[in-house]
């Protein structure tokens with residue numbers, strides 16, 4: 001008899017790093033990261049087995065995409081290596097397609113659970129459901145029956161790797177929700193709960209480790225932090241923390257992972273700082289994300305910016321320090337506006353302007369298109385739409401997206417939409433680099449990971 005509930009659903013938000021791109025890679029600086037209301041939901045169901053039948057299988061599906069089923073058998077390894085996964089073929093004729101993020105999250109979370117209660121790992125079926133805004137929808141996406149809108153979880157009709165992402169942090173939200181859902185599903189509430197700080201910290205550490213292993217590099221981790229804690233001021237953990245454990249299934253991995261996740265190694269203590277009270281979007285303002293129809297490669301940009309920084313330490317330090325000051329001012333002004341219930345946004349506008357000038361200096365000096373001229377024009381023009389306070393290139397910048405702060409009124413959004421529609425005609429005739437710009441249906445959200453009502457997901461699993 002399974003002791004855990006038979007079905008668990010957990011969701012995590014996507015992210016937008018409003019300010020602190022590149023700076024946040026260094027612990028001396030911070031990033032202002034917003035959770036957004038596009039979430040990735042993970043549903044876990046027990047797979048019932050007949051008495052006497054032993055099955056050690058986990059099936060993971062992402063039904064919005066073609067060929068998105070990953071089946072694994074699991075077994076406890078010797079020499080404390082934790083849980084070893086073997087990916088299975090759904091049919092003998094099928095090729096195995098790996099999903100590195102699912103694989104890492106599953107291997108790490110099952111190993112952690114096995115250090116607490118190995119017997120509780122029972123066969124399960126896991127369904128991943130992503131809010132539609134994570135991916136650019138094809139124009140012919142089928143509508144929900146009897147409605148003119150696409151369903152809550154659209155069928156994209158293509159394999160995952162052929163679908164364009166909108167840059168909201170799908171892998172971090174996925175790894176976090178996936179890890180949380182399995183922790184909640186397998187562990188008794190006395191051992192793990194998302195409603196206390198200790199549970200959130202275990203989830204954060206485990207999800208950072210799995211995400212970093214899947215990515216094959218240590219980023220700042222702001223995306224995983226947002227997926228766990230929602231909007232916050234973020235100071236990264238020391239990278240060395242994630243560089244001292246072995247590979248999954250290697251001897252001693254289970255103990256190393258438990259020590260890492262529970263933060264019991266005095267030599268490598270987690271030093272992440274999450275300050276939720278430093279971040280707010282006051283009533284009367286909202287965040288708008290616009291997807292720009294061309295992309296940039298974050299890892300290449302990071303390498304080049306950091307190389308310029310090490311070669312030009314003094315100049316870079318001046319820009320980094322000044323930008324950090326403006327970023328702190330921006331966070332403080334948002335908090336002040338909320339506290340004073342003030343609707344005079346001129347100081348906020350000014351701070352955004354000053355921060356952008358430094359981002360352009362960083363961009364020009366490092367020769368990396370963080371805020372390239374075409375994005376400068378787009379941001380300037382959007383900032384002139386009545387009710388738009390200002391905007392930035394979020395995260396690493398480039399041609400991926402812009403993030404705007406606007407007055408939260410329907411006419412401001414429709415004015416912006418009209419401007420962007422007209423501008424599309426302009427841009428194609430004048431041959432500018434920035435193509436079609438779409439307003440995404442997302443806004444900021446303060447809350448991070450959360451348990452969802454299972455009854456809402458019946459039709460999707």
Ligand SMILES: Nc1ncnc2c1ncn2[C@@H]1O[C@H](COP(=O)(O)OP(=O)(O)O)[C@@H](O)[C@H]1O
Pocket residue numbers: 062099100101102128129130160165167168169170171172174
């Ligand atoms: N809906 C989904 N179902 C399964 N895996 C997903 C889903 N969305 C994202 N992923 C995983 O995340 C990867 C994309 O991660 P990445 O390229 O880092 O994009 P992002 O910037 O959105 O995190 C995919 O290759 C896949 O492994």
Ligand SMILES: C[C@@](O)(CCOP(=O)(O)OP(=O)(O)O)CC(=O)O
Pocket residue numbers: 016017020021022023024025167168169219220221222298302394395396397
């Ligand atoms: C440069 C960065 O500081 C911010 C990058 O933020 P993005 O939101 O651009 O990230 P991707 O989703 O990976 O494209 C790198 C980091 O902090 O890891």
